[in-house]
Each structure stands twice: as structure tokens, then as C-alpha cells.
Amino acid sequence: MLLAIDTSTGTSVAVVDHDGGVLAERSTDDPMRHAEVIGTFIRDALAESGAAPADLSGVAAGMGPGPYTGLRVGIAAAHAFAIGIGRPFVPVPSHDAIAWSWYRAGGSGPVQVVTDARRRESAVSEFDGLDGDGLPSRLAGPALFPRDAVPDGRGTRHEASIVHAGAVGMLAELAFAASRLPLAADEPLYLRAPDVTPSAGKPVLR
Amino acid sequence: MNRETPLVLGIETSCDETGVGIVRGTDLLANAIASSMDEHARYGGVVPEVAARAHLEALGPTIREALAEASVSLDELDAVAVTSGPGLAGALMVGVGAAKALALSLGKPVYAVNHLVGHVGADLLDDAAPLETPTIALLVSGGHTSLLLVRDLVGDVEMLGETIDDAAGEAFDKVARLLGLPYPGGPEIDRAAEGGDPEAIRFPRGLTRPKDLERHRYDFSFSGLKTAVARWVEQRRAAGESVPVADVAASFREAVVDVLVGKALAACSDLGVPRLLLGGGVVANARLRRVAEERSAAAGVDLRIPPLPLCTDNGAMIAALGSKLIMAGYEPSGLDFGADSTLPVTDIRV
Numbered sequence: 001m002l003l004a005i006d007t008s009t010g011t012s013v014a015v016v017d018h019d020g021g022v023l024a025e026r027s028t029d030d031p032m033r034h035a036e037v038i039g040t041f042i043r044d045a046l047a048e049s050g051a052a053p054a055d056l057s058g059v060a061a062g063m064g065p066g067p068y069t070g071l072r073v074g075i076a077a078a079h080a081f082a083i084g085i086g087r088p089f090v091p092v093p094s095h096d097a098i099a100w101s102w103y104r105a106g107g108s109g110p111v112q113v114v115t116d117a118r119r120r121e122s123a124v125s126e127f128d129g130l131d132g133d134g135l136p137s138r139l140a141g142p143a144l145f146p147r148d149a150v151p152d153g154r155g156t157r158h159e160a161s162i163v164h165a166g167a168v169g170m171l172a173e174l175a176f177a178a179s180r181l182p183l184a185a186d187e188p189l190y191l192r193a194p195d196v197t198p199s200a201g202k203p204v205l206r
Numbered sequence: 207m208n209r210e211t212p213l214v215l216g217i218e219t220s221c222d223e224t225g226v227g228i229v230r231g232t233d234l235l236a237n238a239i240a241s242s243m244d245e246h247a248r249y250g251g252v253v254p255e256v257a258a259r260a261h262l263e264a265l266g267p268t269i270r271e272a273l274a275e276a277s278v279s280l281d282e283l284d285a286v287a288v289t290s291g292p293g294l295a296g297a298l299m300v301g302v303g304a305a306k307a308l309a310l311s312l313g314k315p316v317y318a319v320n321h322l323v324g325h326v327g328a329d330l331l332d333d334a335a336p337l338e339t340p341t342i343a344l345l346v347s348g349g350h351t352s353l354l355l356v357r358d359l360v361g362d363v364e365m366l367g368e369t370i371d372d373a374a375g376e377a378f379d380k381v382a383r384l385l386g387l388p389y390p391g392g393p394e395i396d397r398a399a400e401g402g403d404p405e406a407i408r409f410p411r412g413l414t415r416p417k418d419l420e421r422h423r424y425d426f427s428f429s430g431l432k433t434a435v436a437r438w439v440e441q442r443r444a445a446g447e448s449v450p451v452a453d454v455a456a457s458f459r460e461a462v463v464d465v466l467v468g469k470a471l472a473a474c475s476d477l478g479v480p481r482l483l484l485g486g487g488v489v490a491n492a493r494l495r496r497v498a499e500e501r502s503a504a505a506g507v508d509l510r511i512p513p514l515p516l517c518t519d520n521g522a523m524i525a526a527l528g529s530k531l532i533m534a535g536y537e538p539s540g541l542d543f544g545a546d547s548t549l550p551v552t553d554i555r556v
């Protein structure tokens with residue numbers, strides 16, 4: 001059983017089990033307020049699933065791409081929860097979870113996953129179905145493109161405004177069962193160097 | 207929960223230090239700090255996105271380091287404390303997200319606290335003598351320059367004044383750059399000022415004229431001083447003369463220290479509070495400590511300066527404030543709090 005967290009778009013928290021599937025999930029597509037809602041989402045997902053922290057065998061996290069400030073909240077929470085229960089942290093690319101959800105909902109053929117990357121840019125990945133282990137086959141990405149110049153993909157374009165933590169968790173479960181971990185490095189998929197222009201918010205610190 | 211000597215882990219991520227501290231009651235067990243200062247050096251100041259990325263990388267290892275240093279295990283903790291604000295929003299959120307999750311993973315409560323009050327709380331960990339209130343507190347760093355009246359650490363803190371432009375630490379950074387010295391400027395200015403004459407050049411003391419004092423009695427301003435130093439140096443260079451770096455550094459530093467200590471002691475005198483506490487990274491400045499000591503003694507004010515690792519941003523001070531809240535019987539924060547970059551000092555806990 002895994003706790004799964006994704007804050008690459010809105011905020012989503014789930015408890016999943018390899019055999020039982022998604023036991024509980026709490027999600028909002030609100031692109032703000034990640035720090036505010038993450039705690040109650042974790043508490044409620046655990047309560048609904050009936051799992052105690054000690055019952056979990058790890059914590060999966062969506063590593064983006066996604067707007068950085070929110071993205072970091074979920075990754076930080078997942079790291080800390082994993083430390084708290086002394087279990088592994090399992091990074092998962094968030095676009096893989098979107099593709100997995102899309103195929104599980106009946107989609108077939110190549111799919112181009114598109115999410116908002118702010119600054120009039122989109123983050124784009126392409127997949128070519130689920131492989132024998134049930135994991136999405138990545139063809140390309142994630143990469144950034146100007147919002148109005150996303151190249152035509154090989155198949156269906158799927159614009160997503162929420163990444164379901166249940167999908168993040170199930171990918172981690174499937175990858176573990178198939179000895180395919182890790183699915184990603186333990187670092188956020190930022191896709192951009194840090195913006196070094198001075199913060200407009202700085203005066204509040206003074 | 208043990209309310210007499212609670213074991214608290216504190217997380218601080220408001221600026222460029224990732225701090226995790228552990229205290230038991232008012233005993234310091236661990237003060238682990240990872241700083242991203244080196245990464246900011248090439249930009250000449252703290253870059254919020256760089257700081258936030260560094261926090262995320264450093265937080266896990268710093269939690270582990272603190273636990274090892276304190277020789278305690280997570281299940282022994284009574285509570286987790288975290289800085290909710292003020293500070294850089296994206297940086298704060300890393301700590302808030304982690305603190306909530308850590309607390310939930312352990313089934314322990316979380317206390318969200320005010321960073322500035324945390325600086326005062328650092329003094330609780332000083333074994334020499336307990337923190338006495340009321341006290342005036344002068345908090346000076348690269349991020350803030352604030353003068354507080356602390357009547358009760360967990361119940362009644364008032365902002366008397368703060369900088370209306372640059373933080374004192376920022377002024378040090380900017381003047382250092384002007385003199386061709388690296389970042390961070392504080393220690394560089396200190397070194398350059400050695401052997402310099404602090405009275406060689408009379409730089410302006412911001413917001414100290416009678417007219418300014420009416421509106422800004424306890425506020426600070428360092429941007430005029432920075433401009434005055436720049437103009438003085440430029441005029442020298444334009445005239446083809448060499449710049450006496452030691453004298454400029456010493457005179458600039460004297461102007462900063464003079465205003466900081468002058469206004470803090472004015473507050474002590476005006477409000478009848480014979481106690482002054484210093485906090486913040488600029489306390490590392492030896493000249494500031496010396497002038498504060500001399501003038502406090504002359505004014506009959508009891509001066510307290512926590513050990514330097516507790517003056518710069520750290521998690522131990524956050525743990526100490528959380529511990530104090532528990533000992534005073536306060537209930538934990540709910541799970542709904544966020545990061546508040548402008549959290550007022552009157553909000554000691556969130």
C-alpha cells in the first residue's frame with residue numbers, strides 16, 4: 001500500500017494498493033493553495049482508506065512538470081512523510097500518470113499529454129500506449145513549447161488540468177511489481193533554469 | 207503529549223537557510239543547517255527560486271542530520287513546529303508542506319509559528335539566564351530589520367518599527383559590491399573596515415532627523431546611506447583619487463550600527479524596558495555587538511545576544527518557540543494554514 005501525492009497541477013493525494021487499486025483519493029484542480037490543502041488531503045485520504053501510516057510501504061510523488069512553487073509542496077510533503085514512516089520515496093513523472101489515466105479510461109493509440117507550464121508555455125509529452133507491464137510507453141518529452149506553438153503529436157492531444165495521485169501511486173505499484181523502479185530521478189522536472197530576476201515580493205521581507 | 211518538557215522538531219525555510227532543530231523543553235539537542243548562500247553569491251543576493259529549489263533538496267538530509275545530532279528517533283517527538291511566515295513564499299511552502307506531512311506520518315501535532323518571534327525564542331535555549339520580558343528585540347538580517355516590543359513571547363509581541371526600504375544586511379551586500387567586495391557583504395565589510403577610521407566620513411543616519419522621527423521613530427532606512435556611499439566613492443574615482451576602502455567600510459558600518467543601536471536603545475528608554483535582545487545574521491558583525499554592549503551598559507540596559515548559530519536563521523529557534531507554546535498550554539495549529547509571506551509579528555502562531 002502506498003501514499004501518493006501530486007501537486008504538479010492542482011493538489012491530489014491518494015492511498016493505493018497493487019491489488020485493491022485506488023482506495024481513496026482527494027483532489028482539487030485549484031492551481032493555488034497547495035500548501036493549505038495538502039495536510040487535510042493526506043489526513044482524509046488515509047482515514048477513508050483505513051490505512052495507518054505504518055501500513056504503508058512507501059510514498060510516491062509526481063515529479064512534474066508543473067508550476068514550481070506548487071510542485072515542490074507535494075514533493076516536500078512526500079519526502080517528509082517517507083522519512084516519517086521510514087519507507088522509500090518513489091518518484092513518478094506526472095505526465096506518465098496522466099497518460100496512464102487516459103488509457104485506463106478507454107483511450108488508445110498515441111497520445112500527446114499537454115499541461116500548463118505558466119509563462120504562456122505548455123509542457124508536452126508523447127506516449128504510445130501501455131506496455132506489457134501496464135506502464136505507459138514514453139515516445140518523447142516532457143519538453144516545453146510556446147502555448148500557441150505546440151507541435152502536432154502522433155495521436156490524440158490530451159490537455160490535462162489535474163494529475164490524479166491515484167494514477168501516480170498505481171504506476172509506482174506496477175513499476176515495483178515489474179522491477180521497473182525507479183521511474184524517474186529524485187528531482188523535480190523543472191525544465192527551466194531558475195529565474196534569477198529579483199523577486200517583486202521581496203519588500204515584504206524587509 | 208508531554209507538556210512539561212516537550213520534544214519538538216522545528217523546520218525553518220523562510221529565506222536561504224534550510225534549518226531543522228530539535229529541542230526538549232528549553233534544551234537544545236540539535237541545530238542542523240544547510241545554506242544555499244554560495245548559490246546566491248553570483249547573483250549578489252538571495253534569488254527566491256534558487257532558494258526554494260535548494261530547500262527541497264536539503265530538507266530531507268537536514269531532518270536526518272538533526273535526528274542523528276540529537277540522538278532521538280522520530281517516534282519520540284511530541285510535536286513538529288514550522289515557520290509559516292514572514293519570508294519568501296515559495297521557500298516557506300517547502301517547509302510547510304514537509305512539516306504537515308511529517309507530523310501526519312507520526313500522528314503528532316504541528317505548530318505553525320512566526321519567524322520573527324522565533325528569533326526572539328532562540329534566547330530560550332541560552333542556559334545562562336532565562337529570557338525575561340518585557341524586552342525590546344532588534345532583529346537584523348539580509349531579509350529583515352525589525353524592532354519589536356516583546357511583552358510575552360507566546361502572547362504579546364508588537365512591531366515598533368522596521369526598515370522602510372533595504373534590510374540592513376542588504377545594505378552591507380550592496381555597499382560591498384560597490385567597493386568590489388564579494389557576497390555576502392557583512393563579513394567582507396567587517397574585514398575591509400579593519401584599521402579604517404569610523405569617523406573619517408560622516409555618512410547619513412537614516413530617519414534620525416527630528417522631522418523623520420515624528421513619523422518613523424523606530425523605523426529604519428538604509429537606501430539613502432547606500433546612495434551616499436555610492437556618490438562619495440564615485441566622486442573620488444571621478445577626481446582620479448584612490449578610494450580609502452578601509453575608511454569607507456568603517457564609516458559606512460558605523461552609520462548602520464549607530465542607527466540600529468541608537469533606535470533600539472531609544473525604544474528601551476522611551477518604553478521603560480531595560481532589556482535588549484539581538485537576533486538575525488547581522489549580529490555576526492563584531493562592531494554591532496561591541497557598540498551594542500558599550501551603549502547598553504552605559505544606558506543601564508541588560509543586553510542579550512544568543513550564540514551566533516542561533517542568531518542566523520535556524521530550525522532550533524522555531525522548535526524552541528513551538529516548545530514554549532506547548533509548555534504554555536496552547537493548542538496546535540489546524541492543518542489548513544499556508545505560507546504567509548507578510549505574516550504580521552502579532553500573529554505569533556498561526
Ligand SMILES: [Zn+2]
Pocket residue numbers: 321325347349350486518519
Ligand atoms: Zn530571520
